[in-house]
Structure formats: C-alpha cells, structure tokens
Amino acid sequence: MLDFIQQLVSGIALGCVYGLIALGFVLIYKATEVVNFAQGDLMMMGGFFVFTFIGLLGLDYWLGFLFAVCGMAVFGMATERVLVRPILGYPQFSIVMATIGLGYFLRSIAGMIWGTDDLKIDTPFSNGVFKIGDLVLAHDKLSVIVATVILCAVLYAFFNYTRMGTAMRATSENMLAAYYMGIPVKRVVSLIWAISAAVAATAGVLLAPITFIHSNVGLALGLKAFPAAVLGGFGSIPGALVGGLIIGVIETLAGFYLPQGWKDVAPYIVLLVVLLVRPQGLFGPSMRKKV
Amino acid sequence: MRFIFKTDYDQDIRILKHSGYWWSYGILLAVLAALPFVVGSYLQSQVVFVLIYAIVGVALMILTGFTGQASLGHAAFLAIGAYTAAYLQKLGVPFIVYFPAAAILTGIVGAMVGFPALRLTGIYLVIATIAFAFIVEEILARWESVTHGNEGMRVRTLDIVGIPLPRDGEAFYFLCLFTLVGCILLALNLLRSPTGRAFIAIRDSETAGKSMGIDLAAYKVKSFAISAAITGLAGVLFAHKMTFISPEMFTLLLSIEFIMVIIIGGAFGVHGAVFGAIFIVMVDPFLTALKDDVPVLAAGIASSLGMASDAAGKLRDTMSSIGSAAGLKGAIYGLIIMMFILFEPYGLYGRWLKVKLFFQLFPLYKKATFKRQKTYVKSERNR
Numbered sequence: 001m002l003d004f005i006q007q008l009v010s011g012i013a014l015g016c017v018y019g020l021i022a023l024g025f026v027l028i029y030k031a032t033e034v035v036n037f038a039q040g041d042l043m044m045m046g047g048f049f050v051f052t053f054i055g056l057l058g059l060d061y062w063l064g065f066l067f068a069v070c071g072m073a074v075f076g077m078a079t080e081r082v083l084v085r086p087i088l089g090y091p092q093f094s095i096v097m098a099t100i101g102l103g104y105f106l107r108s109i110a111g112m113i114w115g116t117d118d119l120k121i122d123t124p125f126s127n128g129v130f131k132i133g134d135l136v137l138a139h140d141k142l143s144v145i146v147a148t149v150i151l152c153a154v155l156y157a158f159f160n161y162t163r164m165g166t167a168m169r170a171t172s173e174n175m176l177a178a179y180y181m182g183i184p185v186k187r188v189v190s191l192i193w194a195i196s197a198a199v200a201a202t203a204g205v206l207l208a209p210i211t212f213i214h215s216n217v218g219l220a221l222g223l224k225a226f227p228a229a230v231l232g233g234f235g236s237i238p239g240a241l242v243g244g245l246i247i248g249v250i251e252t253l254a255g256f257y258l259p260q261g262w263k264d265v266a267p268y269i270v271l272l273v274v275l276l277v278r279p280q281g282l283f284g285p286s287m288r289k290k291v
Numbered sequence: 292m293r294f295i296f297k298t299d300y301d302q303d304i305r306i307l308k309h310s311g312y313w314w315s316y317g318i319l320l321a322v323l324a325a326l327p328f329v330v331g332s333y334l335q336s337q338v339v340f341v342l343i344y345a346i347v348g349v350a351l352m353i354l355t356g357f358t359g360q361a362s363l364g365h366a367a368f369l370a371i372g373a374y375t376a377a378y379l380q381k382l383g384v385p386f387i388v389y390f391p392a393a394a395i396l397t398g399i400v401g402a403m404v405g406f407p408a409l410r411l412t413g414i415y416l417v418i419a420t421i422a423f424a425f426i427v428e429e430i431l432a433r434w435e436s437v438t439h440g441n442e443g444m445r446v447r448t449l450d451i452v453g454i455p456l457p458r459d460g461e462a463f464y465f466l467c468l469f470t471l472v473g474c475i476l477l478a479l480n481l482l483r484s485p486t487g488r489a490f491i492a493i494r495d496s497e498t499a500g501k502s503m504g505i506d507l508a509a510y511k512v513k514s515f516a517i518s519a520a521i522t523g524l525a526g527v528l529f530a531h532k533m534t535f536i537s538p539e540m541f542t543l544l545l546s547i548e549f550i551m552v553i554i555i556g557g558a559f560g561v562h563g564a565v566f567g568a569i570f571i572v573m574v575d576p577f578l579t580a581l582k583d584d585v586p587v588l589a590a591g592i593a594s595s596l597g598m599a600s601d602a603a604g605k606l607r608d609t610m611s612s613i614g615s616a617a618g619l620k621g622a623i624y625g626l627i628i629m630m631f632i633l634f635e636p637y638g639l640y641g642r643w644l645k646v647k648l649f650f651q652l653f654p655l656y657k658k659a660t661f662k663r664q665k666t667y668v669k670s671e672r673n674r
Contacts, residue, residue: 035414086633092413093361094632097554100547101628108621223421223543230418265429268422272407275419279410 002134007256008249013141015248016148017210020203021225022232022240023151024196030159030235031168031192034084034095038103040222042197045106046072046204047213048114054121061123069201076197077190084193085186089175103219111215118212125209140209147206148241151199156237168192172235224251227271233284242282246270304483306476323468327461335464336532341565341572342467343528348552348564349474350521355550356558357482358514359494360408363546364420367427368519370541371397372526377444377536378437386451393527394520401519405512424546431538443537446530458532467528471565474521478561481517490514551624555631557638566639574627578620586610637661 024039036042049071053064083102087095128139159165171178171188178185204213211217228247232239247267255263274282293311297303307313327335347365354360372393379389404423411419431438438444449456449463456462481487489510492500501507530536548571556567590607594600635642641661649656 029414035417083629083633087636090636093355093417094554094636096361096414096417097550098629098632101625101632103625104621105625105629108619108625112619112622226418227422230415234414261429261433265426268425271422272419272426275411275415276407279415281415 003256006135007252009135009137010141011249011252012245013137013145013248014252015228015245016145016241017203017207017221017244018225018228018247019241019244020144020148020151020206021200021221022229022244023148023155023237024200024203025226025229026232026235026237026240027155027192027196027199029172029229030237031172032084032088032189033092033172034088035092035099035234036196037096037099037222037226038079038106038218039196039200040218040220040225041103041106041110042072042076042200042218043204043207043221044110044213044215044218045075046197046201047208047217048110048119048204049201050205050208051114051119051121051213055119065205068205069198072201072204073194073198076193076195076200079197080190080193085189088189103222107215107219114213114215116215118214120212121208123209125206140206144206144210147202148244151202152237152241155195155199159237164188164191224267227267230281231271231274233281236281236283239281239283306479306483320472324465327464332459335461336459337572337576339458339464339467339532341568342464342471343525343532344549344552344568344572345565346467346471346474346525346528347522347549348556348568349471349478349561350518350525351549351553352558352561352564353478353481353490353521354514354518356553356560356563357487357494358490358511360511360514361413361417361550362420362518363417363543363550364404364424364427365518365522365549366541366543366545367424368397368401368522369526369529369545369549370427370431370536370538371400371519372523373446373530373533373536373541374431374438374444374526375523376527376530377446380447381444386449390524390527394523397523397526398516398520401522402512402516404519405515408515409508409511421543421546424541424543428538428541431541438538441538443535446534446536448534449531456531458534463531467532470524470528474524475561475565477521482561486510486513551628553638554628555638557640557642559637560640562643563638563640566643570639574623575620578623582611582619 021039021043024042025036028034028036028039046068050064050068053059053067054061057064059067079102083098084095087098123140125138125140125143130137130139130142159169167178167183167188168191170181170183171185175185178188207217207221211221224247225244228243229240230243231246232241232243247270250266250270251263254266258266278284293309295302295309307316326338330338347369350368351362351365354362375393375396376389379392380386384392404420407419408416432441434440448458449466454462456466482490489500489505492503492505493507493510493514497507533540552567552571553564554567555570556563556565586607589610590603593606594603598606631638637644645661648660
C-alpha cells in the first residue's frame with residue numbers, strides 16, 4: 001500500500017510537469033486556435049536561458065529565474081511576430097507544421113550553442129526532501145507541483161475575470177468579430193504567446209534540477225504533454241492540469257505494475273480510449289456543427 | 292496558350308487532357324527508363340528512395356491533400372508493410388503473394404485507424420494518429436516472436452518467381468518505378484471517380500458534403516484504408532531496399548518527413564508528392580556536398596578579394612566547423628519547413644504552375660492569380 005501511495009505521489013509530481021507544459025499549449029490554443037508543437041522546445045530554451053544566467057553568469061537563482069522568464073516572454077512574442085502572424089488564418093495544419101519546423105530549428109540551434117551534454121544548475125530546491133511518515137517527496141518535485149497549481153489558478157482567474165482575459169476568449173471565438181468590438185487582436189495574440197512562452201520557461205527552470213537541461217528534453221516531454229492537453233480538452237486550463245495528472249499517474253503506475261514497455265504506451269492507449277468516447281476531451285466544450 | 296474546347300463530359304475527366312500530355316509524360320518516362328543505365332549506383336539508389344517516398348507521398352496526398360484528414364502516423368503504416376513483407380518472406384511466401392498481402396493488411400489497419408478518426412477533427416486527429424504510431428512502434432519492439440524486437444529483422448533479397456532482384460540492381464529500380472506509376476494512375480483514376488469527388492467534398496466542407504448525401508463515415512474510412520494500403524506497398528519496397536528493419540527506423544520523425552514531402556511538394560495535386568519526394572531525399576546529399584564545397588569556395592573568393600592566405604584559411608576552418616556541427620541538418624530542415632509554409636504555401640508544384648502560367652500568358656501574368664485569400668480565424672470548435 002505504501003508502494004502504491006509513493007508511486008501515486010511521484011505520478012502526481014510527473015503529472016504536474018506535463019500539466020505545466022500542457023498549460024502552454026492550452027493558452028495559445030485558447031486564444032488563437034493555433035497548436036504550438038514547439039512548446040516543449042520553448043521549455044527547453046527556458047532551461048538553457050536559466051543555465052546561462054545562473055550557471056554561466058553566476059546570478060542569484062531567483063534573479064536568473066526572473067530574467068529567464070522575461071527573456072522567454074520576449075522570445076515568444078518575437079516568434080509570434082515572425083512565424084505565426086503571417087500565416088494566422090490559414091489552415092490549421094500548416095501552422096502545426098510551421099511550429100514543428102520551429103521545434104526542429106530550436107533543438108539544433110540549442111545543441112549547437114550550448115553543446116549536447118547534460119547541463120545542471122544548483123537550485124534552492126535541489127537535494128532537499130520532505131517526509132510524511134514513510135512517504136518521501138523531494139523538494140524539487142514539490143516545487144513543480146506547487147508552481148503548477150498556482151499558475152493554473154492565476155491563469156484561470158486571468159482568463160475568466162479580467163478584461164484582457166475576456167478579450168482573449170473573444171478573439172479565440174471569432175477573430176473578425178473581436179476586431180469589430182475594438183479588441184486589439186494583434187496585441188492580444190502577441191501577449192498570449194508571451195505568456196505561453198513564459199509558462200514554458202517556468203516549467204523549464206523548475207525541471208532543470210530534475211531532468212537536467214539538454215536539447216532533446218523538450219521533444220520528449222512535449223510529446224507527453226501534448227496528449228495531456230488533448231485528454232483534458234484542448235482549450236481548458238483545469239483540463240490541462242487534470243489531463244497532465246492522469247497521464248503522469250497512469251505512466252508511473254503502468255511502469256510499476258505492468259510489464260516493461262507498457263509505461264510509454266499506456267498514456268496513449270488511455271488517450272485513444274478517451275477520444276473514442278469523448279472526442280472533445282474531458283473538459284472540452286461539446287462540439288456542435290453549424291452551417 | 293492552348294485552348295481546349297470541351298464538348299462532352301469525358302473530356303473533362305480525361306487523365307491526359309491533350310496531346311501535349313502524351314509528349315511530356317512520354318519523354319519523362321523515357322528519361323526515367325534510361326536513368327539507371329546512365330547514372331552511377333549512388334544516384335540510382337537515391338532515385339529509388341525518391342520513388343519510395345513518392346509512393347508514400349501519393350498515399351498521403353489522397354488522405355491529407357484530398358480528403359483533408361491530417362495524419363502524423365504514416366511511418367507506422369510503412370512499418371506494418373515492411374514487417375509484413377519481412378515476416379512472410381521468412382515463412383517462404385513468394386513476393387507475388389506478400390506484396391499485395393502487405394497492402395491488404397496495412398489497408399485493414401488503416402481502416403481501423405479510420406474508425407476513431409470519424410469523430411475527430413483537426414488537432415485531435417493529429418494526436419490520435421501520433422498515439423497510434425507510438426503504439427505500433429512499441430508493439431514492434433515487444434512482439435519478439437514475430438518482429439525480433441529491437442534487434443530488428445534482416446530482409447532477404449527480393450525474388451520474383453526465382454529471379455532475384457538485388458536492391459542495387461536495375462530490376463529493383465524498375466519495380467519501384469512501376470509501383471509508383473501504378474499508384475499515381477490509381478490515385479488519378481480514384482480522384483476522377485465519384486469516390487474521389489466525395490473525398491474532395493469532405494475536405495472542402497464536411498457539412499456541405501453531408502447535405503449532398505455523402506456518407507462521411509464510409510468515405511473517411513475508405514480514404515484511410517486506401518492511403519494506408521499504398522503506404523504498405525511502399526513499406527515492402529522500403530524493407531527490401533534497406534535489407535534491415537528495426538522499430539527505431541519508423542519514428543515520429545519519419546512521419547514528419549512524409550508530411551514534409553507533401554507540404555514542400557504542394558498538397559493539392561499528385562505532382563506535388565513527386566516534387567516533394569525529390570526535394571526531401573535529395574536535400575541530404577546536397578547538404579553533404581555543400582558542407583565540403585562551400586568553405587573551400589568561400590576561402591577561395593576571400594583570398595581572391597585580397598584577404599591574406601592565413602586569414603582565408605582560418606575562414607575556411609571556421610566555416611567547415613560550423614558546417615560539420617552536429618544538428619546543423621535539423622536546423623536546416625526546420626528552416627526549410629518554416630520558409631515553405633511562410634513564403635511558398637503551394638509548394639514546389641505551385642511554383643511550377645506559376646512559372647508555367649507566367650510563360651503561357653507572358654505579358655499578362657498577374658501575381659494575384661495565386662494569391663491566397665487571407666481569412667480571419669474562425670473557431671473550429673463550432674464549425
């Protein structure tokens with residue numbers, strides 16, 4: 001039983017990681033209906049940024065964290081301006097391909113700049129553990145869980161209760177109508193990319209002590225976070241968290257209880273089953289066809 | 292400029308629209324038939340890969356280009372075709388049997404993927420096909436009694452009724468060429484039949500298609516099955532060309548490469564598949580050649596412009612170290628995808644059509660002919 005709880009807890013920690021990356025997918029999708037396949041690679045870039053600030057320039061952890069997040073926000077805005085804005089409004093699949101291309105590009109550029117070795121940084125969360133009875137929880141994992149929950153709550157409130165959040169939802173619903181209502185659509189879209197890249201950077205910084213920083217970390221985690229976002233229903237912020245938790249817990253438990261090989265496949269099987277029953281994901285709005 | 296006066300319906304759906312087609316495609320076929328006797332063995336082998344990629348491109352064109360169903364799982368179909376061939380060949384089944392058998396099996400699997408796809412659109416479909424591809428990859432790695440797991444499988448030399456077709460030989464080249472031509476003819480014939488028109492209607496508007504009486508479910512499954520079956524054929528040829536197959540050859544990256552084939556080629560005509568295949572396969576040797584030649588060339592230019600010889604040598608070394616950096620290929624791949632989507636959305640075939648039209652209309656060509664309508668994003672959620 002203790003084994004089970006321990007596995008469950010580490011599954012939840014893993015799930016929060018996926019949830020945090022999935023949050024980035026969901027934000028961009030929610031505002032612009034663009035699916036950003038390079039989200040994992042933005043996270044990887046965040047990790048490298050923080051390594052540059054803390055590991056190479058020797059800044060304080062929190063200052064480096066702040067700089068990395070701000071730097072990635074600017075980077076996200078630039079990406080939107082250069083790559084996404086010219087093709088916004090064209091078929092969704094071409095935008096998906098463009099972001100896949102961006103992912104390829106970022107991975108190799110990061111590999112060329114920072115090398116292909118695993119990098120690591122010292123953080124205030126490294127090496128500490130938290131104990132409840134026999135249950136052990138490392139501080140770095142706990143920090144991910146806490147950050148994910150806080151970010152989810154803040155962003156949920158932002159989308160539902162602020163003027164800007166409402167403008168973003170309106171933009172996603174119908175861009176033309178949003179223009180007519182006087183919403184600065186271009187600025188909204190830029191901002192959403194900045195927020196999404198900042199969330200990705202946060203994930204990258206928090207993951208730095210757990211997974212280390214290397215150029216392929218984004219692809220591996222992004223490919224798991226993506227089903228999480230779909231499972232929760234693309235476009236739902238709590239959905240991203242729940243989807244991430246489900247994928248994380250299933251993966252961990254399958255790795256523990258099922259024969260080897262199930263660990264990597266189980267999340268996808270669950271995903272396919274859920275999509276068969278509810279094509280719009282768990283928390284997605286029901287889709288209705290209009291002519 | 293040629294004007295064709297159409298007087299009956301058959302003229303409208305004819306594959307070879309006018310006598311010019313006989314000439315141009317006849318010459319193309321003659322060149323392709325002469326090719327293996329002219330070029331070296333390396334180039335011939337690259338052309339065989341072009342042909343195999345083009346077969347997959349045609350398959351994806353039917354599914355993505357004409358039915359509008361995105362798929363990032365075609366590497367899995369290729370894998371199923373390849374493994375079926377390898378396994379049946381090991382059991383002693385002749386090529387004439389396992390070639391169609393691989394297509395049929397892959398087609399059945401494709402139809403099975405098509406069923407969940409009925410309810411999924413857009414990004415949900417993409418992720419479902421990715422999930423399917425991962426599951427297939429894992430099955431191939433685990434089902435060791437059939438696939439030998441991660442050790443991979445050797446594929447023996449192809450042999451048709453006792454005549455061996457080594458993978459480097461001309462005969463194998465012609466087999467690939469015949470398969471590609473057959474698949475293209477199949478695709479063209481399909482697209483001018485009611486089935487093909489139903490596919491196009493589904494791509495353009497599901498709602499409109501449905502109200503015209505098109506059975507969406509049946510046609511989507513058909514499209515998946517046909518596309519998968521053709522990819523299965525390509526898989527058999529791929530297995531024989533590689534002579535060794537293992538699960539890690541059929542990853543998501545290969546699926547992305549296949550999608551690149553049709554995006555770079557232009558996802559609106561069968562020509563695009565061939566153009567894209569040529570580009571994708573040839574970009575690799577081209578980059579290798581570039582890596583060797585450009586630094587030397589640049590240093591030569593620099594020294595002829597009056598740069599000191601040691602500085603020019605240094606320039607050459609820096610450039611070749613950049614050129615041989617690991618991962619440069621990925622960066623260039625990424626750039627190519629982004630550039631094509633941003634600046635050449637109709638792909639190479641679109642460029643070809645533009646150039647052709649420019650000369651046909653010579654002084655009167657308008658740029659706006661091919662301008663895409665900019666639309667505002669409308670939510671897919673209630674489309």
